[in-house]
Amino acid sequence: MNKPFLGSPQNTIAVLQKYNFTFQKKFGQNFLIDTHVLDKIINSAEITKDDMVLEIGPGIGTMTQYLACAARQVIAVEIDKALIPILEDTLSAYDNVTVINDDVLKTDITALAVEHNGGKPLKVVANLPYYITTPIIMGLFESHVPIESITVMVQKEVADRMQVGPGTKDYGALSLAVQYYAKPYIVANVPPNCFMPRPNVGSAVIRLTRHKEAPVTVEDETLMFKIIRASFNQRRKTLANGLNNSPEINLPKELITEAIEELGKGAGIRGETLTLQEFATLSNIISGKL
Ligand code: SAM
Numbered sequence: 001m002n003k004p005f006l007g008s009p010q011n012t013i014a015v016l017q018k019y020n021f022t023f024q025k026k027f028g029q030n031f032l033i034d035t036h037v038l039d040k041i042i043n044s045a046e047i048t049k050d051d052m053v054l055e056i057g058p059g060i061g062t063m064t065q066y067l068a069c070a071a072r073q074v075i076a077v078e079i080d081k082a083l084i085p086i087l088e089d090t091l092s093a094y095d096n097v098t099v100i101n102d103d104v105l106k107t108d109i110t111a112l113a114v115e116h117n118g119g120k121p122l123k124v125v126a127n128l129p130y131y132i133t134t135p136i137i138m139g140l141f142e143s144h145v146p147i148e149s150i151t152v153m154v155q156k157e158v159a160d161r162m163q164v165g166p167g168t169k170d171y172g173a174l175s176l177a178v179q180y181y182a183k184p185y186i187v188a189n190v191p192p193n194c195f196m197p198r199p200n201v202g203s204a205v206i207r208l209t210r211h212k213e214a215p216v217t218v219e220d221e222t223l224m225f226k227i228i229r230a231s232f233n234q235r236r237k238t239l240a241n242g243l244n245n246s247p248e249i250n251l252p253k254e255l256i257t258e259a260i261e262e263l264g265k266g267a268g269i270r271g272e273t274l275t276l277q278e279f280a281t282l283s284n285i286i287s288g289k290l
Pocket residue numbers: 027028029030031032056057058059060061062063077078079080083102103104105126127128129130132
């Protein structure tokens with residue numbers, strides 16, 4: 001198997017020129033051109049020769065080459081059909097890579113895990129297209145695709161939001177959703193000069209290790225996430241007002257007031273101060289009253 005060769009700017013430029021490739025902004029195309037960052041991603045994903053890796057958006061195949069060397073099998077889903085002939089060329093020396101030309105948001109990943117990994121949990125590794133970071137990550141968690149970990153490059157600000165707890169301005173529905181499903185860990189901050197073209201924002205690699213058991217017990221997951229969304233939709237309002245005004249939650253005002261009291265919080269409490277455990281308890285109190 002060949003060694004990865006695309007990590008340098010010169011080799012990336014040579015491939016782009018050979019195929020006369022033009023970057024598509026609408027697909028969030030910022031290709032990695034830094035071998036240290038690539039090594040860091042691969043190492044922090046802890047890939048072994050037993051693993052099946054799903055790569056989202058292989059681009060010209062830079063990280064795919066590293067993944068192919070480390071994993072048993074790589075499935076790479078790329079939306080841009082102009083990249084498919086390039087991938088056939090750059091990945092020709094690797095016999096354990098399958099490229100699928102599709103939109104990852106429409107791909108049946110559970111079926112891929114069954115077909116290529118006997119239904120065992122897979123690892124997701126990607127330099128994500130930033131315009132769809134949240135739908136991709138939430139889609140992977142909510143669909144209950146068997147996943148061990150997700151190691152991805154995202155916008156720095158989004159990585160921060162996934163990691164924080166109550167009491168900070170970045171804390172929100174994304175923090176709670178990610179932390180309900182996984183343990184987040186920021187592996188590295190990555191500056192714009194590690195990409196071609198350079199993005200206008202800072203980036204970070206984050207590893208999300210899926211919990212084996214949920215960290216809180218929730219009777220009705222859907223209700224808890226409705227409560228979380230309602231609490232952060234109207235950040236500056238009290239929790240009671242946020243829940244009363246939410247079109248997603250149709251509950252009598254008295255029931256909401258009673259539930260917040262039972263949680264042991266005062267009437268003026270704001271949703272943004274609650275922990276995941278407190279949202280789970282509040283959701284269970286409300287479920288018990290329905
Ligand atoms: N992995 C490459 C690298 O690191 O150099 C490219 C990363 S680039 C940030 C994001 C890639 O995702 C692009 O190749 C882009 O075409 C692809 N992409 C964008 N939207 C996608 C979608 N909905 N489904 C699959 N791939 C997508």
